[in-house]
Amino acid sequence: DTGVSQNPRHKITKRGQNVTFRCDPISEHNRLYWYRQTLGQGPEFLTYFQNEAQLEKSRLLSDRFSAERPKGSFSTLEIQRTEQGDSAMYLCASRSPPGGGETQYFGPGTRLLVL
């Protein structure tokens, strides 16, 4: 069990550029979550996958945001036409299949700074 990994750990971009983040969940965890955390706040839910199906999206996830989990393993989160307000820590978490426990395990996060 190597834990949840996220890449890159840090990303600096200019406003208007597109960025993509990757999350590799704990192996055999079929449920994967994305959260966003701004400075001084708790994480806020963005979206949730069960296997490759995206089952829930927050209203925070504007049409500039898209997430995929094509093979039910790793996931990507893309932000198009970034804005300064997108600057935040993006956290990924995974959870085992039903019956395996309720705990979501978090990765180290990707810190995004939009200039």
Added chain:
Amino acid sequence: AQSVAQPEDQVNVAEGNPLTVKCTYSVSGNPYLFWYVQYPNRGLQFLLKYITGDNLVKGSYGFEAEFNKSQTSFHLKKPSALVSDSALYFCAVRDEEAAGNKLTFGGGTRVLVKP
């Protein structure tokens, strides 16, 4: 809807003294409750959870929490704080009956343990 309140932005305690971090919640159904800790520039690290059973749950690093249904609280406690416990602590809740699986987090409480 589910929500969490952490009424204290910061808690200061002397090393060796008891530590308490407060959390209250609101859900429609039965709550699943969690505590996470976050160190600077790191992801969230799971401490403990209440799903069902004994109201007093024990977790990692000597932490424990007491579920109180009548007061809708889930306070985190440690009998003897260490300087290394200085970090940001988050309480989170999931409504058992909610269709989604997302966690809702409180705003966090910064703990400062002074030598």
